[in-house]
Amino acid sequence: MTKLLLTRHGETDWNLARRIQGWSDTPLNERGRQQARRLAARLAGVDLAAIYTSDLDRALETAAIVRGSRPLPLRVTETLREVRYGSLEGLTWQELVAQGRGEWLRRWNAGQAEPPPGGEGLADAWARAERFLSCILLRHPGETVLVVTHGGLLRLLICRLQGLGYECWGTVRTANTGLTEIVVEPGKPAQVVRLNDTAHLD
Numbered sequence: 001m002t003k004l005l006l007t008r009h010g011e012t013d014w015n016l017a018r019r020i021q022g023w024s025d026t027p028l029n030e031r032g033r034q035q036a037r038r039l040a041a042r043l044a045g046v047d048l049a050a051i052y053t054s055d056l057d058r059a060l061e062t063a064a065i066v067r068g069s070r071p072l073p074l075r076v077t078e079t080l081r082e083v084r085y086g087s088l089e090g091l092t093w094q095e096l097v098a099q100g101r102g103e104w105l106r107r108w109n110a111g112q113a114e115p116p117p118g119g120e121g122l123a124d125a126w127a128r129a130e131r132f133l134s135c136i137l138l139r140h141p142g143e144t145v146l147v148v149t150h151g152g153l154l155r156l157l158i159c160r161l162q163g164l165g166y167e168c169w170g171t172v173r174t175a176n177t178g179l180t181e182i183v184v185e186p187g188k189p190a191q192v193v194r195l196n197d198t199a200h201l202d
Helices: 030-042 057-067 093-098 102-109 122-139 151-161 166-171
Strands: 002-008 050-054 074-077 144-149 179-184 191-197
Touching: 002 122, 002 151, 030 057, 050 057, 050 122, 057 074, 057 144, 093 102, 102 166, 122 151, 122 166, 144 151, 151 166, 151 179
Parallel strands: 002 144, 050 074, 050 144
Antiparallel strands: 002 179, 179 191
């Protein structure tokens, strides 16, 4: 049995402005750091075997804050990066709609649209999520692992763990530092203990 604690990085200014981040390397803002500190306090008594994080700054800083003084290295991997949005990065969702891409956006959220120029298809991001899960489940039987990633990839991880396809990703909500806990036992359906829990932010 492996217990996975999955979270999205803290808030950035681009989150606040509803700008598409993708692989753009944006830092946490002060509210994002406070969110990470609150998550750290919530997890202070949890015995973590490992902390995995995306290499993008907003996730890396969140992971470092949550780790605190624990004698654990941060296991940094590009595999946990956000879905890549290519030419759309830096735009707001409202700007996309104003440019007449509302239908594309609807189909994208349903897992049916082609990726934007320079972007990543959902099937490719899904394959990344599957590779990561296969690796850590083999590496950490009987242990608790924290994973710090991004909204899009986190939604794909959650869909995969629930036995769903990537088409479900638009229905999953992931708040900044929201905590999802899923227990995985070989041969059994994964058990969702909590989903996008933000009690530590209240």
